[in-house]
Amino acid sequence: MNKKYSELAELFRSEKTDEEILDFLLNFHKNDIADMLAGMTEEERKRLYHLLGAQKTADVFKYIEDPRKYIKELTVESAARVISEMDSDDAVDLLENLDPQEKEQIVRMLDEDAKKDVVTLSAGLFTAPGGRVSPQAIEAVKDVADISGHLSRPLNKALLDAADLVVGLAADHKKVLLRQFPEMSDKIVTLGEWAGTNEDVADPFGGTQEEYDACAAQIKELLTKALAKLD
Structure with missing residues (x-):
């Protein structure tokens, strides 16, 4: 046990206040504190x-x-706060090596204050306005959100101009948009590209409940990977 840790361990086991222990800690470089962790109890x-x-x-x-x-x-809340303070590369590396369930919980809570400033909209390339969501889609995402009141909207230039990021589910969606709006190439991606897998998400329209469920699960997985890469 090195002298630095011995002094810190003695403080932890004494009647010193948190303020007194923190004053002691501030005398050390962060690298020294990192070295002490292995010798400490949980x-x-x-x-x-x-x-x-x-x-x-x-x-x-x-x-x-x-x-x-x-x-x-x-705790999940504390882990999310710590990771949100890390450099983006370090945070992504750490998240990628966590258990999938733990990673999903932390990503969901990461930087909640920033997420409150994010507005997301859904729009379709080949859809009429005011269309209702299919029962299969409602069922597929019922554990995440209630979309029973959602109405379809066609994508237009005004929405594209207002967006910071435009995410399509398949490469064909991206190609259609880039043919019409090549000047927006810097903000149009597929969900697979954003997540780093480059995979397409198949449209389950007209399919079975199982196909809708699989589509919802794939989107959730790709979103989790994409959000983990954000700064």
């Missing part, structure tokens, strides 16, 4: 994360080759 580390806060904890994790073990010691 309860000591949890107290340390609480004292440091999300930003300083993220700075400490930057010096750990594989911080998955320590991320798992945090």
